[in-house]
Amino acid sequence: MALLVSLPGGILDMASVLLLLLPAACLQAGNSAGSNRVNTFGVNQPARLSGVEGGSIKIPFSFYFPWELAKDPQMRILWRRKYLYGELIYNSSSGFIHDHFKDRLILNWTQPQTSGVLRILDLNKKDQTVYFCQIYLNTKRGVQSWQSTDGTQLAITHAARTIRKSPSIITSAVTTAGLEDTEGQRNPSLVNIGATVGVVVATAVLITPVYVMLIFLWWKKR
Template sequence: MGLPLLLPLLLLLLLLLLLLPPASLQGDHWAQPKALFHFGMNQQKQLSAPEGGSIRIPFSFDYSQDSGSVSNVKISWRWKHFHGDFIYKTTPRLIHKNFKNRLLLNWEEDMKNGSLQISNLRREDEGSYFCQVEMITEKYGEQKWQSIQGTELTITHAAKTATPGPTTSASTAATTAADLWDLEGKRSSGSWLLNKEAVVRLALPSAVLKIAILGLMVFLRWKRSKGLQTKARTPARGSFQNLEEKYENIGNKEQQTDPKECHKRSSSDLA
């Protein structure tokens, strides 16, 4: 073979070697391109709960199905922002001092979902919460990923109900009448007239009962005062009658005296 024919073949071989990437040649065989690890993290965007109550922040994650066996799975939670402080870790065990005795992770190692429960909520617990997953895969080695947006938690004021104090029957009737007035006042004028009759019906029995009790008290006082006056007058009448009887007896004795005797007495008195 002459030199003129060999030179084009060498140039063609050199061109093919330049077109092939260097990493594709490994030990006399074609190497496969390196596979990528796919992962994902899902969290609810916003949640709210009352102060003093409790809340569960749910999460779920997934990863490449061809990862092989998975081990040493760890769940962690950050607070406030993406690079914020850790408030919870499964390994090594960690709970932030602000959440002491208030955090509970509902999750098991073979599960891809769970929730972080926060109890006895405080106003300062407001903020964003980010879940982070870490594991060792058979094919891709150690992997770690975290939610980007997290969950925004809002703490609302707890509703307070006032305890009503003891009320009398009259005040209860008045309150019921006022409630009927407010309720019916929002309707037509005809309903307002019916409401007015209801108010009168509710107030009338109470007024009649009060008048009856007042009349009974006045009658008992009058009867009692009359009895005292009768007792006070009775001895005076008896003594007056005894005095009249005494005068009558004296008069009778004088009438029974003999006139002759009276004449003798008067003659002796003249002598």
């Protein structure tokens, strides 16, 4: 204090103002830090995922909170779709599953873990929407509940289809191609057989009268 009094007037006034502002600044900083500590809770999910129709998809999630858990926290994981606090599709505590997802939802999570995976099987076009993970648990300050605000946008794409030709069609095409290749051309083996038959017939026609004449002369001489 004596030091401040001995300073020139301008410096003394400035020091007084700083001393007056310091408590307010410290109070504001304390409130801000306390506010951050109180609000450190949330759910982490991927913003976007895509799956193939007829396939499956995994939506990973994790959550965090500042409160001290009760002796029996009774953690529950709920999943909703379409919009914030929208249609309930899964409840880990009751085993509820929406009719649209019967036998198609699997939650890989066990209390008291703070992370897990929701798996959706046999995807179809109607599964394309936003999915939100919601957390319930008991703390020493009572039951707390919160969820992801953005969720995970799931896009469904069509599976690529492979076009296969019928074996009968392929065989027919091969046969037709073979016929087209040989069209207008004679089979060499058939030509040879025809020529041979022609020679034999011609020879028989020429030789038969000679044999008849010889037989007639032999009979007459005898």
